[in-house]
Amino acid sequence: MIETKEFKDDLLNWFHENKRQMPWRETTNPYYIWLSEVMLQQTQVNTVRPYYNAFIDRFPTIQALSESKEDDVLKYWEGLGYYSRVRNFHEAVKEVHNKYDGIVPDNPEEFKKLKGVGPYTNAAVMSIVHNHPIPAVDGNVLRVWSRLTCNDRDIAAPKTKKIFEEELQPFVKSESGDFNQAMMELGATICTPKKTLCIMCPVQKHCSAFAEGRVSELPVKTKKAKKKTVDYSVLYITNSAGEILVRQRDTKLLNSMWEFPMFDAEDSIHSIEEELDAVIDVQEEPMFTTKHVFTHMTWNMKVYRAYTQKQSFEPPYKWMKKDEKEKLSFSTSMSKIFNEVNT
Structure with missing residues (x-):
């Protein structure tokens, strides 16, 4: 005692x-x-x-x-x-x-x-x-x-x-x-x-x-369940003006944060074009791979450079100029991708 x-x-x-x-x-x-x-x-x-x-x-x-x-x-x-x-x-x-x-x-x-x-x-x-x-x-x-x-x-x-x-x-x-x-x-x-x-x-x-x-x-602590791992394709899509396509999340995780369009790694380019309602020219090989570790899951991300001629998108998508990035709230993983692409 x-x-x-x-x-x-x-x-x-x-x-x-x-x-x-x-x-x-x-x-x-x-x-x-x-x-x-x-x-x-x-x-x-x-x-x-x-x-x-x-x-x-x-x-x-x-x-x-x-x-x-x-x-x-x-x-x-x-x-x-x-x-x-x-x-x-x-x-x-x-x-x-x-x-x-x-x-x-x-x-x-x-x-x-x-x-x-x-x-x-x-x-x-x-x-x-x-x-x-x-x-x-x-x-x-x-x-x-x-x-x-x-x-x-x-x-x-x-x-x-x-x-x-x-x-x-x-x-x-x-x-x-x-x-x-x-x-x-x-x-x-x-x-x-x-x-x-x-x-x-x-x-x-x-x-x-x-x-x-x-x-x-000590202390005694039970181990947490194994983290879930999810594979994504992240598209860094630009247009003729050099703007970058971003979207605002409407999910519990990172709600309201901005990100580059991110899709299940198994999604076809056809399904992605349907989602964006645009013709997208995506490079075959990723620029780089990265990951982000949350407390309950890990994102494995392959980042692809892409291009479209479409000039306007409906929310939650929009075009962003490079110098506007600091005005929007991005998660750490998305800021890391932006910095990697632009250095």
């Missing part, structure tokens, strides 16, 4: 002396801290920094973001992935602007009703901004607590998270924001998934897994 006060003192002393400098740790603005937590979901800190700074420069207030169009907001998220995060955040900010006079609710029960605010985001923001006594349990904390308590529970099971939240409750009765951040910091920098730096750990003497020589065995 971990002794609450001594463990917490050791952890917080280390955190206050060693915490990494991050722009969202230099503010008490709940909007900025909320934004950082949304960006940091499934994304590394170093990736988030420039996006965070650019986002708050462009949308410095709740009002500025709430009054902005989705296309503009998506452009400032381009490359971060998991676009449902920013769509939900945008909708939630609109609600804050309209229902709460632009003030982020300081009551956890109200805040968690906002779109996209799950238990972790609620706990993180409410504890960091207002010191509400709620443990914030993410992947880092699940790993750290599994090792500290030498617990063999499967951290992929929702029940485990609930149990860990209950066990961590005594530690967040005070200084909850700092404690939650310290646990996450420990998991991100010391108690990492593989190359664990136990020799530098500020709470090593409290760690049961270290004492029993089981650090490398």
Whole structure:
């Protein structure tokens, strides 16, 4: 059993002396801290920094973001992935602007009703901004607590998270924001998934897994199902004016993002021409192949250069000039294709 006060003192002393400098740790603005937590979901800190700074420069207030169009907001998220995060955040900010006079609710029960605010985001923001006594349990904390308590529970099971939240409750009765951040910091920098730096750990003497020589065995986590792989043909279609044909997605995955026309690899040129209602001259051999890995699937893409004389298309297709690319929101995979073709 971990002794609450001594463990917490050791952890917080280390955190206050060693915490990494991050722009969202230099503010008490709940909007900025909320934004950082949304960006940091499934994304590394170093990736988030420039996006965070650019986002708050462009949308410095709740009002500025709430009054902005989705296309503009998506452009400032381009490359971060998991676009449902920013769509939900945008909708939630609109609600804050309209229902709460632009003030982020300081009551956890109200805040968690906002779109996209799950238990972790609620706990993180409410504890960091207002010191509400709620443990914030993410992947880092699940790993750290599994090792500290030498617990063999499967951290992929929702029940485990609930149990860990209950066990961590005594530690967040005070200084909850700092404690939650310290646990996450420990998991991100010391108690990492593989190359664990136990020799530098500020709470090593409290760690049961270290004492029993089981650090490398924990946490226990069931493996995810094998990812689905899908093969696509991507057509980089131009016209006599040098414009490029693009289309806007109307699907759950990457919804509203722009892309180059993409078809099942087994589709015939005849079926593609029927879809586009145009005669398309496609090179026989692909310019190059590329792939994009999502959490649940992998796209394998062969990219072909193509040409058509058709001058106009109906939505969701349209012609795009090269210099207009920065005005539209493209996924990372499509931006990669554009850059490859044009370098």
